[in-house]
Amino acid sequence: MYNFNQSISRIGSNCTKWDRYANRYHIEDVIPLWVADMDFTCLAEVKEAIIKRAEHQIYGYTDPSEELYAAIINWEKRQHGIEVEPDDIVLNTGVVYGFYTLIDMLVQKHEKVIVQNPVYPPFFNTPYSLNRDVVFNPLCYKNGHYYMNLEDFEQKLKEQPEIRMFIMCNPHNPTGQCHTLEEINSIMEICERYNVWVVSDEIHADIIMPNQKHISSYRCDERYWNRLILLGSPTKTFNLAGLKISYAIVKNHELQKEFARVAKANGLSSVNIFGIEALIAAYTYGDQWREECCSYIYENFLFLKQFIEENMPLVKFDIPEATYLAWLDFTAYNVPDDMAERLKYEGHVELQAGIGFGMAYSKYQRVNVACPRSTLEEGMKRVKKWLEMNQYL
Ligand SMILES: Cc1ncc(COP(=O)(O)O)c(C=O)c1O
Structure with a gap:
């Protein structure tokens, strides 16, 4: 049994999540429940693999090993039931790097990207930063579940033939739904008809x-594979974001070669050597850790649900199907649009402001529950106290 209750201080490690209060905001004692990064110590085999590699004392350019490709292939087969060949893979330093490069390669300046909001901000900020316009196809919410609005999606593709790429979030951040095979096949079929690339x-x-079950987008009908690029990574699951490693699965081999060529031309001639070791160790020895981690996260969601019901019952929250992110709707308490900012300074707890996921979500907050329960409990007590202090509760 792994111990996810163990709390190790990250303060003083230049940690994005914990150290910005002292370094940037000059506030003390803030509980961070914002960025999607876990406070759990990593799998022991990952640490050992990194130490072993570090002991070699030479860290020059390093080619990806067959073992690395095998680890990805076996993981995707074991966890998601898809067949991947070494030639399908392009190594990247991050998923956002992946979609940045793909937008630049596949979407002309006058063309557009379509995304499903509310969504992880780089889905629209990255195309904007590349001067590509973005079209929004909002998810719809019914009976505690978010769905794709396929009619609206198709309508937008019909009306705006400049839409050239759909970036799908599967599972979805921040709403946490796993898309069904039916939804994936339907959206792929629409993209096929309108000649739109799909980045999943x-x-x-x-x-x-x-x-719950994640359905890999490559479980879709094979006739759509040519337009599909899957971006995968061990960095969320195993808390390795600082090691900068991820991969794309591209079954269209012409595109795979072009993606690999462009990545290399952009300076990605090799990936991080410690990232390679970490990925191999995580995907080889991490099955049990992953399962137990998901169970712990689920228990945290149950705790959060109960806390909300007992202390702020008008907040709407459905336990997500996937991710360690809770999407809370505070609308009924008439909270201010700058709630997250004020919570940080006045309440000493930081949540991720919903407005970052789309303008319509200013009354929402995203809570990261991938932390020891005691941290989550203390953070939520501070949220409650702040709501009371300001008479929203
Ligand atoms: C949906 C989604 N994609 C990508 C990322 C970031 O990935 P990377 O650090 O590999 O660029 C995140 C991080 O929160 C995310 O939630």
């Missing part, structure tokens, strides 16, 4: 709650 960001694919 599957970074949260392994953080799945009990009785």
Whole structure:
């Protein structure tokens, strides 16, 4: 049994999540429940693999090993039931790097990208930063579940033939739904008809709650594979984001070669050597850790649900099917649009402001529960106290 209750201080490690209060904001004692990064110590085999590599004392350019490709191939087969060949893979330093490069390669300046909001901000900020326009196809919410609005999606593709790429979040951040095979096939079929590339960001694919299932986009009908690029990574599941490693699965081999060529031309001639070791160790020895981690996260969601029901019952929250992210709707308490900012300074707890996921979500907050329960409890007590202090509760 792994111990996810263990709390190790990250303060003083230049940690993005914990150290910015002292370094940037000059506030003390803030509980961070924002960025999607876990506070759990990593799998022991990952640490050992990194130490072993470090002991060699030479860290020059390093080619990806057959073992690395085998680890990815076996993981994708074991966890998601898809067949991957070494020639399908392009190594990247991150998923956002992946979709940045793909937008630049496949979407002309006058063309557009379509995304499903609310969504992880780089889905629209990255195309904007590349001067590509973005079209929004909002998810719809019914009976505690978010769905794709396929009619609206198709309508937008019909009306705006400049839409050239769909970036799918599967599972979805921040709403946490696993798309069904039916939804994936339907959206692929629409994209086929309108000649739209599909980039499926599957970074949260392994953080799945009990009785739920992630459906890899490559489970779709084979006739759509030529337009599909899957972006995968061990960095969310195993908390390795600082090691900068991820991969794309591209079954269109012409595109795979071009993607690999462009990545190399952009300076990615090799990936991080410690990232390579970490990925191999995580994907080889991490099955049990992943399962137990998902169970712990689920227990945290149950705790959060109960806390909300007992302390702020008008907040809407459905336990997600995937991810370690809770999407809370505070609308009923008439909270201010700058709630997250004020919580940080006045309440000493930081949540991820919903407005970052789309303008319509200013009353939402995203809570990261991938931390020891005691941290989550303390953070939520501070949220409650702040709501009371300001008479929203
Ligand atoms: C959906 C999604 N994609 C990508 C990323 C970031 O991936 P990377 O650090 O590999 O660029 C995140 C991080 O939170 C995410 O939630």
